[in-house]
Amino acid sequence: MLNSVQWHEYQGRWTMLAAKHPHQAERLAALYRYDILDTEREADFDDIVELAAELCGAKISVINLIDADRQWFKAETGLGVRETPLDTSICSHVILENDFVEIPDTQADTRTQDNPLCRDEPGLRFYAGALLKSRDGFPIGTLCVLHDEPYALSEFQKKSLRTLAKQVMRELDLRMALRDQQVLLGEMDHRVKNSLQSVSSLVRLYQSRAGEENRDAFDAVSRRVDAISLLHQELHQAAEIETVPLARFIPRVIALLQDSAPENIVIEAEIDPISVGSAYASAIGIIVSEFVANSIKHGFANKRAGTISLSLLNGADGHVTLTCSDNGAGTGSDTRPTSAAEGLGHRLVDAAASQLGSEVTRTATENGFSLSLTFART
Secondary structure (H helix, E strand, O other), X not given: OOOOOEEEEEOXXXXXXXXXXXXXXXXXXXXXXXXXXXXXXXXXXXXXXXXXXXXXXXXXXXXEEEOOOEEEEEEEEOOOOOEEEHHHOOHHHHOOOOOEEEEOXXXXXXXXXXXXXXHOOOOOOEEEEEEEEOOOOOEEEEEEEEEOOOOOOOHHHHHHHHHHHHHHHHHHHHHHHHHHHHXXXXXXXXXXXXXXXXXXXXXXXXHHHOOHHHXXXXXXXXXXXXXXXXXXXXXXXXXXXXEEEHHHHHHHHHHHHHHHOOOOEEEEEEEOOOEEEHHHHHHHHHHHHHHHHHHHHHHOOOXXXXXXXXXXXXXXXXXXXXXXXXXXXXXXXXXXXXXOOOOHHHHHHHHHHHXXXXXXXXXXXXXXXXXXXXXXXX
């Protein structure tokens, strides 16, 4: 199918140019949405052209994308260049036609017989190409094979070339979908962070107006919002959205706690490379936050200096042990709760431990306070 005949002088010779696609603007928009032009070579695509050349017994194979004024090669074998002008493009003719085009002898075909690349010696005498089509049906290029002698593909070779062309488009479509998903996640992340910041601001406003008997409750809510905000950021950054690396998440929780701690208190941690589900990460973040807050309040009164230590260590049979300790007042504190039934912080810790399928062991001595629990890693 030739929509119109156009001729162009190229290097002193006249050659037939392909007409522009009848939906050129939409076709180019479809191509540009893939954001693939002028990217580096990649093994995923190089492997496809090498396999196409081998299957078809061809010297040259190209993943060819037809831009407005050039043809650009995402991958090629046997050619040695990344782009050429449309003046000598065979594929610019092919995107106007059927899903698959074979030209057994380019010197005997009106579309290519005047093409300098075909008539010069050694010229391109054989061409076969399968269209690369966007999801909305626009041709953006071809996967093609070429030879320097007249040739003909078998039915198996034609089917193989079509199948490989579909694989190229599956890869491009997948990359575009992942990129679009990242944009959407970024927008969602922005909105969630704004919402959490608003909640945190409201909590702190009510906290400043609350009576002494309600401030512990507001403190606990504020810490939980902060932990959830950090968890949300971690999930957004994680490669696997359901998995949280604790060696990265817990230090961020600790950094937030250290910023609000008195200068006389140091928080330190030892964390093995452990990844858990988001629900477990949230529970661990709450336990750490509550322990640090209670230690600051009850263990280091009157500007007493000291250290709060945290560890998350791998154990046997896929179990993890969380230990939190301080070298504060311990049993010498007059304000620290002494049982799980006393204190909002204790109740929050026990609730979080139950989410981990575990129970907390607490120890208080004159040298400080500690808690520990062991849970099965998900």
